[in-house]
Amino acid sequence: MPDRLHKRALVVGLDSGGIAACHFLRSRGTEVWALAVSGSIPPAAEISDLEEVGIRVLDGAGDIAGISPEIVVLGANVPRSEPVLASLIATGIKVVSELELAACHYSCMPIVVAGTNGKTTTAELIERMLTLSHRNVRKAGGSGLAACGLVPDSKNLDYAILEVNSFELESVELFRPSIAVLLNLKPDHMDHYDRMANYARTVARLFQNQQPFDWAIVQSEALALLHSLGVEIPCKVITFSAANPRADLVLDRGLLVGRLPDWSGPLLNMGNCRLQGPHQAENMLAALAVGHVLRLRLEEMVEALQTHEGGPHRCEIVGEAGGVTFVNDSKAMNVEALRRAIESMPGGRIGEPNLWLIAGGKDKGLDYHDLGPLIAQRVKGTFLLGQTRDKLRAAWSLFTPCTSVDSLEEAVGLATADAVAGDVVLLSPACSSLDMFQNYQHRGEIFRAAAQKWMSTRTPAHADSTGGEG
Numbered sequence: 433m434p435d436r437l438h439k440r441a442l443v444v445g446l447d448s449g450g451i452a453a454c455h456f457l458r459s460r461g462t463e464v465w466a467l468a469v470s471g472s473i474p475p476a477a478e479i480s481d482l483e484e485v486g487i488r489v490l491d492g493a494g495d496i497a498g499i500s501p502e503i504v505v506l507g508a509n510v511p512r513s514e515p516v517l518a519s520l521i522a523t524g525i526k527v528v529s530e531l532e533l534a535a536c537h538y539s540c541m542p543i544v545v546a547g548t549n550g551k552t553t554t555a556e557l558i559e560r561m562l563t564l565s566h567r568n569v570r571k572a573g574g575s576g577l578a579a580c581g582l583v584p585d586s587k588n589l590d591y592a593i594l595e596v597n598s599f600e601l602e603s604v605e606l607f608r609p610s611i612a613v614l615l616n617l618k619p620d621h622m623d624h625y626d627r628m629a630n631y632a633r634t635v636a637r638l639f640q641n642q643q644p645f646d647w648a649i650v651q652s653e654a655l656a657l658l659h660s661l662g663v664e665i666p667c668k669v670i671t672f673s674a675a676n677p678r679a680d681l682v683l684d685r686g687l688l689v690g691r692l693p694d695w696s697g698p699l700l701n702m703g704n705c706r707l708q709g710p711h712q713a714e715n716m717l718a719a720l721a722v723g724h725v726l727r728l729r730l731e732e733m734v735e736a737l738q739t740h741e742g743g744p745h746r747c748e749i750v751g752e753a754g755g756v757t758f759v760n761d762s763k764a765m766n767v768e769a770l771r772r773a774i775e776s777m778p779g780g781r782i783g784e785p786n787l788w789l790i791a792g793g794k795d796k797g798l799d800y801h802d803l804g805p806l807i808a809q810r811v812k813g814t815f816l817l818g819q820t821r822d823k824l825r826a827a828w829s830l831f832t833p834c835t836s837v838d839s840l841e842e843a844v845g846l847a848t849a850d851a852v853a854g855d856v857v858l859l860s861p862a863c864s865s866l867d868m869f870q871n872y873q874h875r876g877e878i879f880r881a882a883a884q885k886w887m888s889t890r891t892p893a894h895a896d897s898t899g900g901e902g
Contacts, residue, residue, distance in 0.1 A: 816834055
């Protein structure tokens with residue numbers, strides 16, 4: 433695929449990756465058709481931009497019958513199970529992800545980060561380390577620049593840092609990262625994968641084309657799961673874990689510690705870092721492993737990790753008023769992400785629950801019952817919205833009061849009505865945003881605006897009437 437110019441291409445899914453693929457193909461002289469599918473419908477202005485450069489945007493799946501593409505490229509969030517693809521796949525036409533299209537045209541070394549949770553933070557940590565070490569790098573994938581958008585600049589880069597998801601890995605053929613990071617494997621997208629094993633095997637396609645001299649940096653628990661499924665990794669492996677003391681890099685009493693023959697001893701004190709919690713420790717361990725493979729100076733890596741702050745929509749503290757703190761964790765889109773968010777929140781007095789949880793969204797086929805005991809211990813009440821609100825109520829109503837709401841604004845209003853000093857209003861949906869919002873960023877911005885509106889009306893007199901400001 434790298435050396436062949438396809439004359440006709442169909443791009444399915446107009447998320448940021450699909451749109452970038454359209455423009456990249458068109459810039460190479462390819463005749464391009466584009467089709468939006470559920471969850472990837474762009475604003476009218478972006479459709480106009482596509483049409484202005486000669487890309488034909490189809491009105492619906494029925495229009496596909498009138499074209500004859502040589503290749504089909506999937507947007508970054510489009511799985512092969514998308515119904516419109518069934519007839520195309522049956523004809524034997526090549527179907528690849530935007531990731532595959534981009535990576536085959538890169539002129540620099542790709543460093544790839546995959547896994548259920550922590551991808552964005554870890555990719556940012558790696559980017560920060562390399563930048564402070566005077567390497568020319570850029571990050572792509574996830575909610576940032578699309579992978580295809582990086583192709584023109586790749587000839588000027590030392591490394592491309594790519595954040596990838598399981599849907600993208602379903603449709604790779606030649607994709608081969610020089611360094612592949614697998615952070616963790618927890619249930620996700622169970623509305624598309626009938627079993628956890630199939631989801632794990634799909635993510636493991638990350639390693640399928642690696643050679644013995646490439647590197648895989650893998651959480652030890654995820655590696656054990658892959659081995660149990662008969663998946664072997666064909667290259668050099670470094671393991672890390674916040675819980676398994678036998679891993680090559682570990683969290684030990686607040687210290688990140690190396691146990692490799694050529695890299696042993698304390699590496700970093702978590703107490704000096706802005707990121708906190710075992711899950712952040714694993715993100716930093718993975719980044720340190722990448723730096724070790726690339727022979728970065730430890731001092732530069734430590735500086736980068738210590739000073740990095742979490743990005744927006746990831747346990748982001750929106751503000752505090754009257755002793756009530758608002759936390760925007762809109763990027764938490766599965767059960768494990770919600771668990772990590774709850775566990776990272778400050779506790780209440782004498783161990784009492786102090787969280788008002790706002791959750792719910794598009795159903796991803798996940799099981800929420802196992803969170804019940806943690807909910808009972810930490811959560812005063814939940815406010816549930818979106819497609820999954822009845823499912824969440826059924827899972828959690830025995831553990832905490834559950835209230836169904838129709839909007840985020842309503843949820844914030846109800847949560848703050850009973851909140852007192854020391855409480856936290858936490859948006860951590862454990863679901864996709866695409867039933868009610870454009871994306872998780874849009875969801876987080878709505879929450880942030882509602883929280884800021886409430887905080888702006890929180891006068892000292894009001895605070896005193898509810899018990900003071902603590």
